[in-house]
Structures are given as structure tokens and as C-alpha cells.
Amino acid sequence: MNNMNRSLYLSNVRLTDGQRVSVSIVDGRIEALGAHVDAPRDAPVEDGGGALLLPGFVEGHTHVDKSNWGRAWYRNEVGPLLTDRIGNEREWRKTSGHDAAAQSLALSRAFVQAGTTRLRTHVDIDSDAGLRHLEGVLATRHTMREMLDMQIVAFPQSGMLIRPGTVELLDDALAQGADVIGALDPALIDGDPVASLNATFALAQRHDKPIDIHLHEPGEIGAFTLKLLLDRVEATGMQGRVVVSHGFCLGALPERERDALLDRIARLRVALLTSAPPSCTVPPLKLCRERGITLFGGNDGIRDTWSPYGKPDMLERAMLIGMRYDLRRDDDLMIAFDCVSDAAARGCGFADYGLRAGARADLVLVEADNVAQAVVARPVRKLVVANGRIVARDGALVA
Incomplete structure (x- = not known):
């Protein structure tokens, strides 16, 4: 996959353990993920609204x-x-x-x-x-x-x-x-x-x-x-x-x-x-x-x-x-x-996968209390990020 420069700052999202975090994405990869993460310079900022963060x-x-x-x-x-x-x-x-x-x-x-x-x-x-x-x-x-x-x-x-x-x-x-x-x-x-x-x-x-x-x-x-x-x-x-x-x-x-x-x-x-x-x-x-x-x-x-x-x-x-x-x-x-x-x-054998620093930035946001609810209710995907780029929003492709 092409490694074009893709930066994004995703704030106010929840991990599966309930922790609220932000995600810094640089060049299509997760640079940092945690409670106190700075935004990359000149990166677009996306407020996750407290939604559940899942890997692609x-x-x-x-x-x-x-x-x-x-x-x-x-x-x-x-x-x-x-x-x-x-x-x-x-x-x-x-x-x-x-x-x-x-x-x-x-x-x-x-x-x-x-x-x-x-x-x-x-x-x-x-x-x-x-x-x-x-x-x-x-x-x-x-x-x-x-x-x-x-x-x-x-x-x-x-x-x-x-x-x-x-x-x-x-x-x-x-x-x-x-x-x-x-x-x-x-x-x-x-x-x-x-x-x-x-x-x-x-x-x-x-x-x-x-x-x-x-x-x-x-x-x-x-x-x-x-x-x-x-x-x-x-x-x-x-x-x-x-x-x-x-x-x-x-x-x-x-x-x-x-x-x-x-x-x-x-x-x-x-x-x-x-x-x-x-x-x-x-x-x-x-x-x-x-x-x-x-x-x-x-x-x-x-x-x-x-x-x-x-x-x-x-x-x-x-x-x-x-x-x-x-x-x-x-x-x-x-x-x-x-x-x-x-x-x-x-x-x-897909490499560089998951919610961790260094992995490719493939992320999904859903409105759900936890993973169990996400699986059972299958809510509309609030946001889909692929390779560091927002590709779908509210269930519709934008890329």
C-alpha cells in the first residue's frame, strides 16, 4: 500500500477497556495512542465524540x-x-x-x-x-x-x-x-x-x-x-x-x-x-x-x-x-x-495490524458501550480510517 503522507489527530475516543484516549497518526501509521497525546503539526483534528475505537x-x-x-x-x-x-x-x-x-x-x-x-x-x-x-x-x-x-x-x-x-x-x-x-x-x-x-x-x-x-x-x-x-x-x-x-x-x-x-x-x-x-x-x-x-x-x-x-x-x-x-x-x-x-x-499474515504505535492506521469508530454491543447491534460505522485517511463517515464512503 502506498505510504503517502497522511496525518490525523483523533481525539475523545474510548478503548475496549473504557479508557478515553487520543490517537496521533503520521504518514498513515499510529504514532501514539493514549490519554495524553499531542496532535501532529498541521494535522486535521477529528473529535470522536466518545465513540468506541476498534481496529479496522x-x-x-x-x-x-x-x-x-x-x-x-x-x-x-x-x-x-x-x-x-x-x-x-x-x-x-x-x-x-x-x-x-x-x-x-x-x-x-x-x-x-x-x-x-x-x-x-x-x-x-x-x-x-x-x-x-x-x-x-x-x-x-x-x-x-x-x-x-x-x-x-x-x-x-x-x-x-x-x-x-x-x-x-x-x-x-x-x-x-x-x-x-x-x-x-x-x-x-x-x-x-x-x-x-x-x-x-x-x-x-x-x-x-x-x-x-x-x-x-x-x-x-x-x-x-x-x-x-x-x-x-x-x-x-x-x-x-x-x-x-x-x-x-x-x-x-x-x-x-x-x-x-x-x-x-x-x-x-x-x-x-x-x-x-x-x-x-x-x-x-x-x-x-x-x-x-x-x-x-x-x-x-x-x-x-x-x-x-x-x-x-x-x-x-x-x-x-x-x-x-x-x-x-x-x-x-x-x-x-x-x-x-x-x-x-x-x-x-497481514502485518502491522492493531491499535498500537507503529501499526498501520486502520481504525473504526462506532456508537456502542463495548465490543459485545458492537457485535450484536452492528451500529452504523461513525468513522472508518484506512491507511491514515478518513474513507467513510456515517456509513457512507467519502474517499
């Missing part, structure tokens, strides 16, 4: 390239299987005139408006579309670069080995600007988990990129694939550079087998992502945190051919995480918020 939100897993956000309603009549949804989406994108550049830009702007300043998106790479969707999202990343730090995952949504030429396209995508190599259900989609994982790790090592794998595979099949994945993390030295998205199997295994996998996940510093879907099993949030595993949150798809649901509001996603994991106490709702803030930044 982090979307850990979405698909901005395929959203229908802002378009006419899509009538969903797709079949129940994963392969039904994949095939239907591929055909619809081919014939409907769906534009990944326009749609990713519309959704990214909506994310920023609601306080998201860091985002990881998976972008479809397949033998029908080639790199067309990637090119659209790369254009959006360039347009939004001053206010949204975007990571792009090259994602083989239609499978990798089952569609000849996809491995080569993924190789090209990483060379052309994708930040992460994605993967999808090596056993149930590709039909050969060993060969599929070998190809994924080979691409990661060739380009020195991290991995983010969609693992929908249930029960014992998912556990088998996960064990193979962990073997490769250990053998290739990729500890701390792999995310397992969804990981439904971890919510369905017998306790002994699950705990053995969680211990390996912790030791290998593999992070887990959940969208907290109500219709699927999910990894155990508190058990993961007790073991030191980073488990973070994301929306997955938003208003696309897969599902009519979703909204580019990470406070809403935190609320849904809280509901799915039965988080009711105020301190538990702090965990839900952590899933879309610090934990998500850590899981995705």
Missing part, C-alpha cells in the same frame, strides 16, 4: 470475483451437491455477462464502507475462464490500494487435476500477482489426494507462496486428507504458512481422533478458517484457542450463485460466529470479534 476489520475468506452484489436478484434453482453448484456457477458466469472487475469493485467498496481494511479473497482459476477473473480482481486491488489491503488466492474452484491445464493456469496466476495458492477437496473433487496435494505444494514452493485450502470433505475422508496435508506441511517446512478453510471434518470426528489432529495442527502452526455455517459441522473454537491454534472468520461467498446470503459487514459475521458457537457472555463475544480482527490478521 479483517475479512479472512471471501470470493469478491463471483458476487452478485448490487445486481438484480439471482434466482437460485441449483441442485444440492457441491458439483451441482460448481457446474452451475461456471456455466452462469460464462453466459450471463458477469464481470469480475465490476463486481469485485462494488463489493470491495461496500466492505470498506463497513469498516474492513484488510481482505483475503479467493479468485476462480479454471480452464474455461483462464485468468479472466483474476485480471478483474487485480484491477480492483489496484483501484482500492489506498484503502484496502487485498490478498488474492488463486483458487481452482472446478478442481485441479480433473481439468487439464489448470495447474499451468495456477502457475501463471501466481506469476501474475496472486499472493496465495488455493486448493479444493483433493479426495472428493480431484479424486487423488496424494497427487493433488503434491501439485499444490509444488506450486507453493516454486513461487514461495502460502497455501489456503478449501476442505469441505466430511468425517473420515476429511481426516485422511487433513493428515496427508499435515504430513506435507512438516516435510516441506511450511509451518505457519498454511490455512485450512472450513475444515468441517474437525467438528464431526470422535474426540480422540479430533484432539490428535488438533495437536498436530497446533504444532505445525496451521491456521483454521470458518464462516460458521449453521448447516455444517465446524472446528471447535474454544478448544482450538486453548491449544494456541489461530481460528479466524470470513463470509465465504456473498450473494452469488451458491447462496443468497451474506453481507460485507464483519461485525455481522462476528455475530454469526457468536451465534454458531453459542457465545453469550460479553467476554465470549470478544472472542467472536477477535475472529474478524486480530486472529484474522494473524491467520492471513
Whole structure:
């Protein structure tokens, strides 16, 4: 992100512990934060009016390239299987005139408006579309670069080995600007988990990129694939550079087998992502945190051919995480918020994050007594600061 000179003085705001502070921002970074902080010379002054100060939100897993956000309603009549949804989406994108550049830009702007300043998106790479969707999202990343730090995952949504030429396209995508190599259900989609994982790790090592794998595979099949994945993390030295998205199997295994996998996940510093879907099993949030595993949150798809649901509001996603994991106490709702803030930044590898001196100045102000109320009530964002610059006010973009 460009380090243009951006200074700002934000006064009269509250931290999550209730302390009233001011924030000095210089060159897009937090210079100081505390009760007695001087304003930078010639910096604009913004009175926060006693509002709650939060770090900019982090979307850990979405698909901005395929959203229908802002378009006419899509009538969903797709079949129940994963392969039904994949095939239907591929055909619809081919014939409907769906534009990944326009749609990713519309959704990214909506994310920023609601306080998201860091985002990881998976972008479809397949033998029908080639790199067309990637090119659209790369254009959006360039347009939004001053206010949204975007990571792009090259994602083989239609499978990798089952569609000849996809491995080569993924190789090209990483060379052309994708930040992460994605993967999808090596056993149930590709039909050969060993060969599929070998190809994924080979691409990661060739380009020195991290991995983010969609693992929908249930029960014992998912556990088998996960064990193979962990073997490769250990053998290739990729500890701390792999995310397992969804990981439904971890919510369905017998306790002994699950705990053995969680211990390996912790030791290998593999992070887990959940969208907290109500219709699927999910990894155990508190058990993961007790073991030191980073488990973070994301929306997955938003208003696309897969599902009519979703909204580019990470406070809403935190609320849904809280509901799915039965988080009711105020301190538990702090965990839900952590899933879309610090934990998500850590899981995705976003640097210089948080409310501390030296971090990039990504801040959100809301009218709420505390974090728990912010998550549950999801108030209009009073102010959004991205990279030291005010980009949204009272729920509307100003940048």
C-alpha cells in the first residue's frame, strides 16, 4: 500500500477497556495512542465524540470475483451437491455477462464502507475462464490500494487435476500477482489426494507462496486428507504458512481422533478458517484457542450463485460466529470479534495490524458501550480510517 503522507489527530475516543484516549497518526501509521497525546503539526483534528475505537476489520475468506452484489436478484434453482453448484456457477458466469472487475469493485467498496481494511479473497482459476477473473480482481486491488489491503488466492474452484491445464493456469496466476495458492477437496473433487496435494505444494514452493485450502470433505475422508496435508506441511517446512478453510471434518470426528489432529495442527502452526455455517459441522473454537491454534472468520461467498446470503459487514459475521458457537457472555463475544480482527490478521499474515504505535492506521469508530454491543447491534460505522485517511463517515464512503 502506498505510504503517502497522511496525518490525523483523533481525539475523545474510548478503548475496549473504557479508557478515553487520543490517537496521533503520521504518514498513515499510529504514532501514539493514549490519554495524553499531542496532535501532529498541521494535522486535521477529528473529535470522536466518545465513540468506541476498534481496529479496522479483517475479512479472512471471501470470493469478491463471483458476487452478485448490487445486481438484480439471482434466482437460485441449483441442485444440492457441491458439483451441482460448481457446474452451475461456471456455466452462469460464462453466459450471463458477469464481470469480475465490476463486481469485485462494488463489493470491495461496500466492505470498506463497513469498516474492513484488510481482505483475503479467493479468485476462480479454471480452464474455461483462464485468468479472466483474476485480471478483474487485480484491477480492483489496484483501484482500492489506498484503502484496502487485498490478498488474492488463486483458487481452482472446478478442481485441479480433473481439468487439464489448470495447474499451468495456477502457475501463471501466481506469476501474475496472486499472493496465495488455493486448493479444493483433493479426495472428493480431484479424486487423488496424494497427487493433488503434491501439485499444490509444488506450486507453493516454486513461487514461495502460502497455501489456503478449501476442505469441505466430511468425517473420515476429511481426516485422511487433513493428515496427508499435515504430513506435507512438516516435510516441506511450511509451518505457519498454511490455512485450512472450513475444515468441517474437525467438528464431526470422535474426540480422540479430533484432539490428535488438533495437536498436530497446533504444532505445525496451521491456521483454521470458518464462516460458521449453521448447516455444517465446524472446528471447535474454544478448544482450538486453548491449544494456541489461530481460528479466524470470513463470509465465504456473498450473494452469488451458491447462496443468497451474506453481507460485507464483519461485525455481522462476528455475530454469526457468536451465534454458531453459542457465545453469550460479553467476554465470549470478544472472542467472536477477535475472529474478524486480530486472529484474522494473524491467520492471513497481514502485518502491522492493531491499535498500537507503529501499526498501520486502520481504525473504526462506532456508537456502542463495548465490543459485545458492537457485535450484536452492528451500529452504523461513525468513522472508518484506512491507511491514515478518513474513507467513510456515517456509513457512507467519502474517499
